[in-house]
Amino acid sequence: MEKDKKLILYDILLVILSLYLALLLRFDFRIPIEYMEFFKLSIIPAVIINLFFNKIFHLYDSIWKYASIEELMSIVYSVSLSNVVLLIYSYFINYKLLETRYIRFPYGVHVIFWLLSVVTLGGTRFIYRIVEEMNSDKGNGKENKKLLIIGAGDAAALLIKEIKRSNNLNYEIVGLIDDDPCKKGKHISGIKVIGGRENIVDVCKENKVEEIILAIPSVDIATKRNIINICKNTNAKLKTLPGIYEIIDSKFSMNKIRDVNIEDLLGREEVKLNxxxxxxxxxxxxxxxxxxxxxxxxxxxxxxxxxxxxxxxxxxxxxxxxxxxxxxxxxxxxxxxxxxxxxxxxxxxxxxxxxxxxxxxxxxxxxxxxxxxxxxxxxxxxxxxxxxxxxxxxxxxxxxxxxxxxxxxxxxxxxxxxxxxxxxxxxxxxxxxxxxxxxxxxxxxxxxxxxGSNGSVIPLFKKQIAHGGPVTVTHPEINRYxxxxxxxxxxxxxxxxxxxxxxxxxxxxxEPVKIADLAKDLIRLSGYQPDVDIKIEYTGLRPGEKLYExxxxxxxxxxxxxxxxxxxxxxxxxxxxxxxxxxxxxxxxxxxxxxxxxxxxxxxxxxxxxxxx
The missing domain is CATH 3.40.50.720 (NAD(P)-binding Rossmann-like Domain)
Incomplete structure (x- = not known):
């Protein structure tokens, strides 16, 4: 509430300042006396009109820490309508200062006033957002995790925006990975595209990356599997964004990001049903x-x-x-x-x-x-x-x-x-x-x-990894479909x-999958190294169990x-x-x-x- 009152006060001062500067610029810093008198008489109406439309477009209800294009357009709409009403005021409710003519603001004043109002009212709000982001970048006392994002498209842009907004996400984004050569060296919200999938392992090693997020929700299964297999060779924990339909529907949020699981690695193309x-x-x-x-x-x-x-x-x-x-x-x-x-x-x-x-x-x-x-x-x-x-x-x-x-x-x-x-x-x-x-x-x-079915090895392995191991496999050569x-x-x-x-x-x-390889993949996907951080123990085949199905x-x-x-x-x-x-x-x-x-x-x-x- 206190911030809203300050914002209203700032807007009053900025409206007056913008109108005065518009007159100065229109008349080359030599405002005729009659326009100066009209300016004095127009201050209160101009302020009231602007504050009214600012309220209509929720400029005092928005959380400017999260300001975006939508908030900027609200400012444009408010300032535009304010100027239209002020123009009507200038035409029909002006004051007779001289006996021979009526005084009103020239059109140029309205154009300049509109531009200055958008810049000043929008500027103060976006400066506030920048200050808040700078403060949030200082973190909450926790050490930031080194993060690599795979993908440099719309999903990655949403992800970066979400990370920069939140005080609770302690990430330092080291860069973006994308196979499109046209994107290499380009930036998204200040984050650079530093290479393709062939650079993932080296980038993670050089920057000591702790987490990787796959921001490629629309990629095909084969490509995703290939990228995950590359990421397995790093020491980073893997996470992935939700499906593209959730991105399109604007339902994206960080709490929907999940760990990459074995289903992502072994998953196949979508079943086509008749x-x-x-x-x-x-x-x-x-x-x-x-x-x-x-x-x-x-x-x-x-x-x-x-x-x-x-x-x-x-x-x-x-x-x-x-x-x-x-x-x-x-x-x-x-x-x-x-x-x-x-x-x-x-x-x-x-x-x-x-x-x-x-x-x-x-x-x-x-x-x-x-x-x-x-x-x-x-x-x-x-x-x-x-x-x-x-x-x-x-x-x-x-x-x-x-x-x-x-x-x-x-x-x-x-x-x-x-x-x-x-x-x-x-x-x-x-x-x-x-x-x-x-x-x-x-x-x-x-x-x-x-x-993931009840009693299958995947839930068992996950529990064993969560407890720090060991992960138990019956035989190093046993495989299953x-x-x-x-x-x-x-x-x-x-x-x-x-x-x-x-x-x-x-x-x-x-193709059949070796259970031992499955265990190693799950350990790597959890951010650990097999037989280094999490041990694998071979317990021997159980009664009635085959090596191969x-x-x-x-x-x-x-x-x-x-x-x-x-x-x-x-x-x-x-x-x-x-x-x-x-x-x-x-x-x-x-x-x-x-x-x-x-x-x-x-x-x-x-x-x-x-x-x-």
Whole structure:
């Protein structure tokens, strides 16, 4: 409030001074007596008019520390309208000083007065901003971090502006990196473009850069991955700006800048979906997702919600995850017709009630136990949930006329060496057997690990790094296929649209990634050096764990589809009689010794070879 009063006082003095200087300049510093008299009579009206329009355009409400083009234009508008009104005053409400004529300000005075007013009123405010920025540059007592910004476009300009505004951002920007040779040597808000991506490592070393921010929100995945790989060779912590849509929508703020994560490094091009085909089998349909609160199940629900199902049924035994998803969907899709059902797929009677009540037309079966070492120690639970539970859902789908059933499978089902993989392979056998006798189209979709899913290595590594290490890897040569959760869910839905019945769809997982390299990348992305700041320990393969995963049963059987990331494998199926008999045996063996469970599984899944590490 005190600052506003001072600003009003300054404006009064500046308006008077500007009008007087306008007269001096117009009359070559020899103001005729009659104009001087008119000036004296016009001071109060000129001040009142200017203050009135300054108030109208919020010149006393703005925070001038953050003054920008918008505030400058407000000054221009205020001064312009003030001059128009003053001109009208000069014409019609002037004073008769001589008997022979009326006096008014010449047009030149108004033009000069306008220019001087913009300069003086705007100047005082922007000088205030400069002083504030100089004071903020002194910091808040904390040592500034050396920062390198990758990119020299609009996003970088916004970032620099935000950093210079804030007292809490203790950064010293050492420069900008951009591959455009035309930008090299140029400046953005005083910050120089010092080279291209080939200079990143040297610049960081010479300037002891502590953080790098990627200000390239619209760059393609391949280029971004290449730049991140270069940045990994520095000791700097990596951060990135949000997507370009947030920049365009003016939603940018520093709190949206996040750490570069492994998804940025391993991410692939955006999945292109055939929405017409997906709409045909999801829109206006009752869709059931089992395991709907899990990593894949919840993402399936998010993606399905976009296609306007008649009703979305979210079935899960774990109520906390289901509740969190319900709250999220309430916020993001308030008009979505949905139902959260807390139930176990082991409970055949409850499943029957659900199917009878809601009559789902499409089922995505994502409920399963998936942790390899835990299931090796608890094989009976793997059988109960993955095999018998899946059989229950498949059977209900057949009995209640589900149109399409999509089973979520795994690369661990290929030539399995653990009980979890073997159970998932038997699930594929179940759906292929039922497909031969049912009007329901049963298919399975097989893919590898998903980045950031519950129980995956990424969250574990992040926790270990946060605690200072060590990061534990089972074997230096172990590798896995990886895919992001949204990509996996989108491709599962797309595969469902292609299904004719009985297929096993195999998703293109790209190249396998060494887990040890993954750990090293995460350590570097966190601003540390592997085996220097954070140690990596090799603990040995766990029971049932493979060094290398396989995605296909038989590469010869693989055929392409209309989607470049989805393939089909159609191995020989088994009869429904085999499945029914096997289920009876499984129901009996789960109450016996673990060794008998393993032996029965080897009998039922010929490709299963138990591995004891």
């Amino acid at each position: 929405n017409d085909n997906i709409n045909k089998y999801i829109k206006d349909k009752v869709v059931l997702v089992t395991g709907g609160g899990g990593s894949i199940g919840s993402e399936l629900c998010r993606q399905i919600a976009k296609f306007n199902p008649k009703k979305l049924l979210i079935l899960d035994i774990y109520e906390n995850n289901a509740y969190d998803l319900q709250m999220e969907l309430n916020y993001n899709y308030p008009n979505l017709n949905k139902e959260v059902i807390i139930a176990s797929i082991r409970d055949e009677r409850k499943l029957g009630e659900v199917f009878e009540k809601y009559r789902p037309e499409v089922v995505f079966h994502a409920a399963a136990h998936k942790h390899v070492p835990l299931m090796e120690n608890n094989p009976a639970e793997a059988i109960k949930n993955n095999v018998i539970g899946t059989y229950n859902v498949v059977k209900c789908s057949h009995q209640f006329g589900v149109k399409k059933f999509v089973q979520i499978s795994t690369d661990k089902a290929v030539n399995p060496t653990n009980i979890m993989g073997a159970t998932k392979r038997f699930c594929e056998i179940i759906i292929q057997a039922f497909d031969t006798i049912s009007d329901t189209e049963y298919v399975a979709v097989r893919f590898g690990n998903v980045l 990886f895919m992001t959760i949204p990509e996996a869910a989108q491709l599962v839905i797309q595969a469902g649209a292609m299904a004719k019945g009985g297929e096993i769809f195999v998703l293109d997982m790209g 396989e995605l296909l049963m038989n590469e010869i059987a693989l055929t392409s589809t209309e989607h470049d990331k989805i393939y089909i494998e159609k191995p020989a199926g088994n009869s429904i009689e085999f499945v029914e008999e096997s289920i009876k045996e499984f129901k009996d063996v789960v109450y016996k010794d673990n060794e008998e469970i393993f032996k029965l599984m080897e009998k039922k899944v010929p490709t299963y070879t138990r591995k004891i590490n």
